[in-house]
Amino acid sequence: MHVRGSFTADAAVFLGNDEIQILDMKKAKLRCLGCGDGLPCNDRKHASYLYTINEIDFLIDCGEPVCDTLQEAGYDFNSLDRIFISHMHSDHVGGFFMLMQGFWLEGRTKALPIHMPKDGIEPIVRMMEAGCLFEELFRFKPSYYALDSNTATEFGGVRVTPFNTTHLNGFKKSFQDKYKQSYEAFCFLIEGTNIRIGHSADIGAPEDLAPILAEPVDLLVCELAHCELEDLFDYLSDKPVDRIAFMHLGRSWWSHIGEVKSIAQRRLKDKQVTFLCDGMVLTI
Ligand SMILES: [Zn+2]
Numbered sequence: 001m002h003v004r005g006s007f008t009a010d011a012a013v014f015l016g017n018d019e020i021q022i023l024d025m026k027k028a029k030l031r032c033l034g035c036g037d038g039l040p041c042n043d044r045k046h047a048s049y050l051y052t053i054n055e056i057d058f059l060i061d062c063g064e065p066v067c068d069t070l071q072e073a074g075y076d077f078n079s080l081d082r083i084f085i086s087h088m089h090s091d092h093v094g095g096f097f098m099l100m101q102g103f104w105l106e107g108r109t110k111a112l113p114i115h116m117p118k119d120g121i122e123p124i125v126r127m128m129e130a131g132c133l134f135e136e137l138f139r140f141k142p143s144y145y146a147l148d149s150n151t152a153t154e155f156g157g158v159r160v161t162p163f164n165t166t167h168l169n170g171f172k173k174s175f176q177d178k179y180k181q182s183y184e185a186f187c188f189l190i191e192g193t194n195i196r197i198g199h200s201a202d203i204g205a206p207e208d209l210a211p212i213l214a215e216p217v218d219l220l221v222c223e224l225a226h227c228e229l230e231d232l233f234d235y236l237s238d239k240p241v242d243r244i245a246f247m248h249l250g251r252s253w254w255s256h257i258g259e260v261k262s263i264a265q266r267r268l269k270d271k272q273v274t275f276l277c278d279g280m281v282l283t284i
């Protein structure tokens with residue numbers, strides 16, 4: 001199954017589907033630019049999600065080939081207001097440099113705040129310099145901010161609050177003596193006027209979602225690669241969320257999507273469940 005990225009509702013119709021409900025009252029929009037997992041994918045791009053709330057556009061994660069996907073969709077590179085990078089795994093940050101090069105060469109002028117784990121900032125800035133992506137060339141000003149768990153960033157009527165997850169705890173345990181870093185990964189609570197969305201990014205256990213599900217959310221965008229299916233579905237079954245969009249399915253589950261859907265239907269029968277494809281647009 002190959003789905004080309006598109007920002008039209010056509011992509012949403014691709015699955016045919018009764019899974020997606022497009023409401024007239026458009027408060028927020030999620031455009032799935034890439035819902036692949038960490039393995040090489042021939043039918044999904046890597047993690048990148050474009051949210052529009054209160055006419056503010058922001059990206060969560062910059063997996064490859066986010067720059068080309070935006071270009072292909074005819075997206076105005078000046079429209080993006082902000083970037084959040086959940087953690088430094090390549091499937092979430094691999095498209096960042098080309099995106100910045102694209103912003104330079106396409107003449108972006110708007111300042112660009114970029115939020116990421118604190119240990120990522122210095123190497124990213126050095127890599128920008130190594131790749132001759134000098135700020136003197138840019139007509140826009142990038143600025144880098146360290147994500148801090150439970151500390152919200154507010155911009156244009158939108159509030160994004162990151163929370164630590166245990167996604168990198170295994171790496172930390174095995175490698176922290178040799179590679180000293182914070183091993184931070186974050187999920188996000190996104191709030192706009194009368195809307196709350198949880199975005200898991202990559203987690204280590206279902207309980208990582210507790211802070212973003214402490215109060216009801218209108219939509220949970222949830223990964224499906226790093227927990228046992230049943231554990232995650234059971235955890236979510238009594239949480240205050242009516243609508244769940246699964247993404248980042250591990251390769252084996254993606255290739256058995258029919259089976260995964262029927263398990264989800266059984267375990268999450270009270271929820272409206274969607275499985276994201278690249279190019280899909282959800283309007284909330
Ligand atoms: Zn990932």
Ligand SMILES: [Zn+2]
Nearest residue numbers: 087089167202
């Ligand atoms: Zn990861």
